[in-house]
Amino acid sequence: DVKVTQSSRYLVKRTGEKVFLECVQDMDHENMFWYRQDPGLGLRLIYFSYDVKMKEKGDIPEGYSVSREKKERFSLILESASTNQTSMYLCASGNREGTEAFFGQGTRLTVV
Amino acid sequence: LAKTTQPISMDSYEGQEVNITCSHNNIATNDYITWYQQFPSQGPRFIIQGYKTKVTNEVASLFIPADRKSSTLSLPRVSLSDTAVYYCLVGDIGGYNKLIFGAGTRLAVHP
Numbered sequence: 065d066v067k068v069t070q071s072s073r074y075l076v077k078r079t080g081e082k083v084f085l086e087c088v089q090d091m092d093h094e095n096m097f098w099y100r101q102d103p104g105l106g107l108r109l110i111y112f113s114y115d116v117k118m119k120e121k122g123d124i125p126e127g128y129s130v131s132r133e134k135k136e137r138f139s140l141i142l143e144s145a146s147t148n149q150t151s152m153y154l155c156a157s158g159n160r161e162g163t164e165a166f167f168g169q170g171t172r173l174t175v176v
Numbered sequence: 177l178a179k180t181t182q183p184i185s186m187d188s189y190e191g192q193e194v195n196i197t198c199s200h201n202n203i204a205t206n207d208y209i210t211w212y213q214q215f216p217s218q219g220p221r222f223i224i225q226g227y228k229t230k231v232t233n234e235v236a237s238l239f240i241p242a243d244r245k246s247s248t249l250s251l252p253r254v255s256l257s258d259t260a261v262y263y264c265l266v267g268d269i270g271g272y273n274k275l276i277f278g279a280g281t282r283l284a285v286h287p
Contacts, residue, residue, distance in 0.1 A: 068219075097275055107220070107263075107277040124187070154219045162208070162273030167219025 067091075069171040070168035077175050083142040085171055087155030096138035096170050098122075098130060104139040107154065113138055114160070145175045168172075180264045185282040194251045198264030198283050201245050205273045209240060212263045214280070220263060224249070259285045278284075 071086035089096065095114050099107045099122075109122030111130040119130050127149060131139045138157075142149055152172050158165035188194045199225040200209070200223050212220035224231055226238040226247070237250040251258055263280040267273040 095273065099277070106279045109274060109276060114275050118272070123257065123276070125249065152217075156219065157277065158275065161223060162210075162267060162275070164210075164222040165212075165220075165275055166223070170219055 068157050068166050068168040070153075070171050072169050075170060075171055075173045077142075077145050077173065079146060079175055081134045081142075081145045081175075083145050083173070085140040085142075085153055085155075085173070085176075087138045087140070087157075087168055088136055089138075089157035089166070090136065091157060091166065092135065093157040093166075094135075095162070095165075096132065097154070097156040097158070097165070098128075098138065099154045100124070100142045100149075101154060102151050110140065119175075147175050149173065150175045155164055180266055180278045182262075182264055182278060182281045184279065185284070187284050187286065188254055189286050190255055191253050194254050194258070194283060194285075196249045196251075196262050196264075196283070197246055198249070199246045200264070200266045203266055204246050204268065206268045207244075207266045208268075209238065209244075210265045210267070211236070211238065211249045212265065212277075214261045214263065220277070223262075254283075254285045256285050258285065259283060 082092045098110045101107045111122040113119045113132045129141045154170045156165045201212040211223045214220040224238045231238045239248040261280040
């Protein structure tokens with residue numbers, strides 16, 4: 065069974081903290097994605113990686129960075145968490161051909 | 177990337193066929209059309225993908241006219257469990273695909 069696993073289901077952090085959201089896939093996919101989803105705004109792409117150490121900005125990269133040191137792992141980093149980064153974060157992986165993407169269960173992050 | 181337009185919401189009743197149309201006027205030659213389904217508090221799930229004419233799987237059918245400027249996702253005999261948000265995506269299957277989601281269509285199935 066294909067798997068995209070996000071490290072936490074729920075997370076509460078304080079304003080100004082550095083936050084790491086981890087995502088691991090076991091399908092040997094080249095592409096990995098980080099989205100955030102907010103009510104009324106749908107899924108918005110934060111960052112996209114198409115290979116190890118390669119990344120591209122999505123629609124809303126401000127306040128975020130990413131790391132992909134190994135093919136199976138894609139990390140989203142909030143350098144200094146702010147309350148407007150409270151959201152549901154979704155990781156996904158897909159093959160290079162883009163035939164199908166698989167999503168993790170999501171991390172609901174609350175910044176207080 | 178081709179922009180997509182879908183209805184914001186739709187209502188249906190159990191046992192009916194539901195057709196959700198997506199408009200993508202600027203679709204490129206290499207673009208494929210992909211539909212995802214999302215339940216509350218879960219990540220989206222792939223439903224179906226096609227390039228032209230008709231594609232059918234165990235869950236849905238996808239109808240794409242010759243000009244490819246629109247597509248229709250057809251869900252036969254919906255049940256309450258089909259209540260979800262449905263997203264239409266258009267992207268190049270040959271290169272790297274950024275998977276940009278639009279607002280989606282919120283389908284509510286009533287008893």
